[in-house]
Amino acid sequence: MPFTGKILLVDDEAHIRKYVGLVVRGLGAPVIFEASSGEQALALYAQESPDLVLLDVNLPGMTGVQILSGILAQDPDALVVMLTSLANRQTIEECLRLGAASYIRKDTPKEAILAELSAIVSDSPNDPAP
Amino acid sequence: MPAPAATASLLEGRSRKILVVDDDRLNRRILSRILLPEGFEAIEADSGENALELYAQKNPDLVLLDVMLPGMDGFAVCRELRTRYGAGAAPVIFITAKAGSDDVVEGLAAGGVDYLPKPIRAKEALARIHTHLQIRQLLAEQRLLVEQLSNANTAKNRFLGMAAHDLRNPLAAIRGLAELLRDGVVGTLTHDQLDLLETIHTASKQMLVLVNELLDVATIEAGELKIYPDTVDPLDLVEKAVYVANIEATTKKTKIAIVPHERPQPHVFDPNKIRQVVDNLLSNAVKYSPPGSTVQVEVESVAGSIVFAVRDQGPGIPESEHGKLFKDFGRTSVQPTGGEKSTGLGLAICRKIVEAHRGTITAENQPERGCVFRFTLPS
Numbered sequence: 126m127p128f129t130g131k132i133l134l135v136d137d138e139a140h141i142r143k144y145v146g147l148v149v150r151g152l153g154a155p156v157i158f159e160a161s162s163g164e165q166a167l168a169l170y171a172q173e174s175p176d177l178v179l180l181d182v183n184l185p186g187m188t189g190v191q192i193l194s195g196i197l198a199q200d201p202d203a204l205v206v207m208l209t210s211l212a213n214r215q216t217i218e219e220c221l222r223l224g225a226a227s228y229i230r231k232d233t234p235k236e237a238i239l240a241e242l243s244a245i246v247s248d249s250p251n252d253p254a255p
Numbered sequence: 256m257p258a259p260a261a262t263a264s265l266l267e268g269r270s271r272k273i274l275v276v277d278d279d280r281l282n283r284r285i286l287s288r289i290l291l292p293e294g295f296e297a298i299e300a301d302s303g304e305n306a307l308e309l310y311a312q313k314n315p316d317l318v319l320l321d322v323m324l325p326g327m328d329g330f331a332v333c334r335e336l337r338t339r340y341g342a343g344a345a346p347v348i349f350i351t352a353k354a355g356s357d358d359v360v361e362g363l364a365a366g367g368v369d370y371l372p373k374p375i376r377a378k379e380a381l382a383r384i385h386t387h388l389q390i391r392q393l394l395a396e397q398r399l400l401v402e403q404l405s406n407a408n409t410a411k412n413r414f415l416g417m418a419a420h421d422l423r424n425p426l427a428a429i430r431g432l433a434e435l436l437r438d439g440v441v442g443t444l445t446h447d448q449l450d451l452l453e454t455i456h457t458a459s460k461q462m463l464v465l466v467n468e469l470l471d472v473a474t475i476e477a478g479e480l481k482i483y484p485d486t487v488d489p490l491d492l493v494e495k496a497v498y499v500a501n502i503e504a505t506t507k508k509t510k511i512a513i514v515p516h517e518r519p520q521p522h523v524f525d526p527n528k529i530r531q532v533v534d535n536l537l538s539n540a541v542k543y544s545p546p547g548s549t550v551q552v553e554v555e556s557v558a559g560s561i562v563f564a565v566r567d568q569g570p571g572i573p574e575s576e577h578g579k580l581f582k583d584f585g586r587t588s589v590q591p592t593g594g595e596k597s598t599g600l601g602l603a604i605c606r607k608i609v610e611a612h613r614g615t616i617t618a619e620n621q622p623e624r625g626c627v628f629r630f631t632l633p634s
Binding site: 138140141143144147148150151210214215218231232233234235236237240 | 420423424425426427428429430431432434435440441463467481483498499502503525527
């Protein structure tokens with residue numbers, strides 16, 4: 126079933142937002158919101174309550190971990206997938222412990238990104254994570 | 256450790272301070288009178304304890320040390336200097352009335368560099384002093400050089416890491432956007448447009464591989480290769496890697512197949528790092544096999560260890576070049592079959608990751624054709 130929900134895409138790099146934005150269109154017909162900073166991301170989350178958040182780990186200003194905590198404070202069931210470039214295992218593990226659903230390396234081929242995200246959104250409809 | 260001031264004076268050739276230790280005032284005078292006309296500064300100490308105190312204050316460049324001292328003897332003073340100042344301690348020349356006796360042997364064992372027999376002969380004393388000051392100066396220069404080189408190497412690694420890291424995201428975006436354009440996500444392209452796009456795609460893909468490998472090398476060389484062990488299902492890891500590698504392999508009409516075995520036991524290793532090794536071996540196998548080949552992958556539990564094997568259909572590795580295979584920038588004469596690029600870093604990185612797991616990695620030609628790369632992770 127094509128995905129038609131809302132996706133919030135958070136990354137400070139415009140080219141990454143553009144690329145990942147185009148890739149996630151492959152999920153179906155999602156409505157995409159973009160944020161380039163933590164403040165923007167938290168405001169958009171509150172306003173739009175997206176079904177899926179794609180969140181960069183390394184942002185200037187508020188870090189990925191801080192943004193993740195802020196989103197989960199608003200909505201403990203939020204579905205957040207971390208976007209990473211450096212496989213910084215400690216940070217990723219911290220995000221997963223805090224409640225991120227998964228993580229994806231930005232240089233993964235787009236087919237694999239899409240497969241991972243499809244699995245996550247089809248697993249989750251209003252099914253609170255265990 | 257040498258004090259910075261002492262190192263500086265050494266490097267400028269101003270090694271001029273000599274600590275003269277003797278309880279006999281007349282002996283100290285004789286030595287001072289030999290030293291002063293040569294431009295040395297003589298610091299006189301009349302006991303072992305006094306010598307240690309003056310050493311700490313004046314930081315001399317060399318010590319002339321009488322063996323027979325009341326209280327703390329010369330050997331004890333010498334040992335104490337070595338303990339306090341380590342390899343940076345000033346050289347100690349013992350003065351002994353009994354040259355040729357056990358005193359000489361014990362003095363050298365205590366860390367002395369030389370000895371002068373009494374009665375002191377001025378020319379001999381000066382010759383030995385000059386020699387040891389020269390050696391000390393050379394050592395200091397060498398130590399400084401090593402330190403400078405090591406700093407330069409650290410800076411290089413940091414720079415490489417930073418550059419690679421900042422290049423990676425934009426490259427990933429360029430490559431990805433080129434793929435999306437090629438796949439017609441935003442409309443159909445003409446044949447010529449597709450041709451140009453393919454060039455952009457290939458070039459950015461190769462650069463991304465190179466940048467990732469440079470980043471890995473920088474990380475490994477900086478001693479920051481950290482293993483985060485986890486309990487992992489090895490077959491699951493291999494299946495995911497094969498899925499992704501097959502996407503790439505289809506462009507060469509090559510297939511990657513997993514040879515069925517009994518399901519391996521869960522094993523403890525760093526899943527990201529081992530995935531990187533598997534990815535690298537798979538991409539190599541595709542790279543060096545002729546188009547249309549089948550690459551075979553195996554993963555098995557063998558006596559508590561886990562063994563991964565990737566079998567390609569390439570020409571194999573010439574016997575004489577096996578030594579190069581797992582070295583940094585160790586490219587062999589074997590060429591990729593589809594014009595792909597090779598940095599010669601991939602297998603060196605694989606080896607370092609496998610060895611960080613206390614495992615081994617090998618390459619072995621098959622009797623018919625092709626090569627098997629195999630790595631084993633112990634329990």
